[in-house]
Amino acid sequence: MRKIKASELIGPVKQALQEINFDTPAETMESLRRAWKTEVSEAGRGVLEDIVKNREIAAKKRLAMCQDTGMAVIFVELGQEVHIEGPIEEALNEAVRQAYEEGYLRKSVVADPLFDRKNTRDNTPAIVHFRLVPGEQLKLIVAAKGAGSENMSTVKMLTPAAGVAGLKRAVVEFVEQAGPNPCPPIVVGLGIGGDLELAALLAKRALMRKMGQRNPDPRYAKLEEELLEAINRTGVGPQGLGGINTAMDVRIEYFPTHIAELPLAINIDCHLHRHKEIVI
Numbered sequence: 065m066r067k068i069k070a071s072e073l074i075g076p077v078k079q080a081l082q083e084i085n086f087d088t089p090a091e092t093m094e095s096l097r098r099a100w101k102t103e104v105s106e107a108g109r110g111v112l113e114d115i116v117k118n119r120e121i122a123a124k125k126r127l128a129m130c131q132d133t134g135m136a137v138i139f140v141e142l143g144q145e146v147h148i149e150g151p152i153e154e155a156l157n158e159a160v161r162q163a164y165e166e167g168y169l170r171k172s173v174v175a176d177p178l179f180d181r182k183n184t185r186d187n188t189p190a191i192v193h194f195r196l197v198p199g200e201q202l203k204l205i206v207a208a209k210g211a212g213s214e215n216m217s218t219v220k221m222l223t224p225a226a227g228v229a230g231l232k233r234a235v236v237e238f239v240e241q242a243g244p245n246p247c248p249p250i251v252v253g254l255g256i257g258g259d260l261e262l263a264a265l266l267a268k269r270a271l272m273r274k275m276g277q278r279n280p281d282p283r284y285a286k287l288e289e290e291l292l293e294a295i296n297r298t299g300v301g302p303q304g305l306g307g308i309n310t311a312m313d314v315r316i317e318y319f320p321t322h323i324a325e326l327p328l329a330i331n332i333d334c335h336l337h338r339h340k341e342i343v344i
């Protein structure tokens with residue numbers, strides 16, 4: 065059995081959290097540049113130019129690309145042949161603490177969601193999702209999720225009668241209503257099937273894929289492309305100022321469901337689209 069000390073995770077997770085706030089992966093930059101080039105609305109083009117330049121400055125000066133540096137969300141895929149020595153969640157939270165403090169990233173987490181809403185002052189705790197998988201590998205996907213786009217997310221318990229047409233309508237109407245709030249051009253993660261909580265998790269997991277990476281099932285891949293086109297026809301545009309680039313990508317994850325259910329979760333990500341995979 066492979067042994068990994070929990071403390072070994074602190075350095076790589078801390079580095080990933082800072083990198084996703086400063087650097088833009090090549091494929092996201094390419095999507096933003098493509099949007100800038102193809103945008104038909106003048107105001108939209110102006111926004112995209114600012115977004116691209118902001119990314120370049122953030123990377124060069126090691127500054128956060130947005131004042132909202134997000135709540136840390138970490139997906140842990142733990143191989144069954146790996147033994148983690150020490151408390152893993154403590155180590156992940158220590159990584160968040162160090163990353164946000166040393167990287168001058170805004171601390172955006174409140175300890176109690178309803179009553180006193182006092183800032184925890186170190187951006188902890190992270191939201192951690194664990195999954196056991198076969199093998200000897202430990203994979204982590206580290207994300208920083210801003211509130212503007214997270215607030216524009218939902219779970220809808222559709223009935224099977226809604227079908228493909230009803231599901232498409234629900235997604236497009238929801239994105240259109242969200243308008244400028246999630247900071248378009250957005251990435252739309254959809255979780256279809258499972259039950260209420262799994263659909264939400266699938267939608268978040270879909271956001272962790274690479275730009276343009278289609279679902280391996282050709283029916284869902286086609287639906288991703290059709291939805292992307294339909295969303296871009298709404299005219300919301302970059303930052304809601306009108307145009308043809310409302311979304312950069314749509315991704316679907318699905319799971320079997322009950323005969324009487326058709327859960328649909330819509331998790332929107334803003335144009336920052338901050339996440340990174342680490343394999344240990």
Ligand code: SF4
Nearest residue numbers: 130210212213247334
């Ligand atoms: S939604 Fe994204 S771009 Fe908009 S303020 Fe939040 S983190 Fe920044």
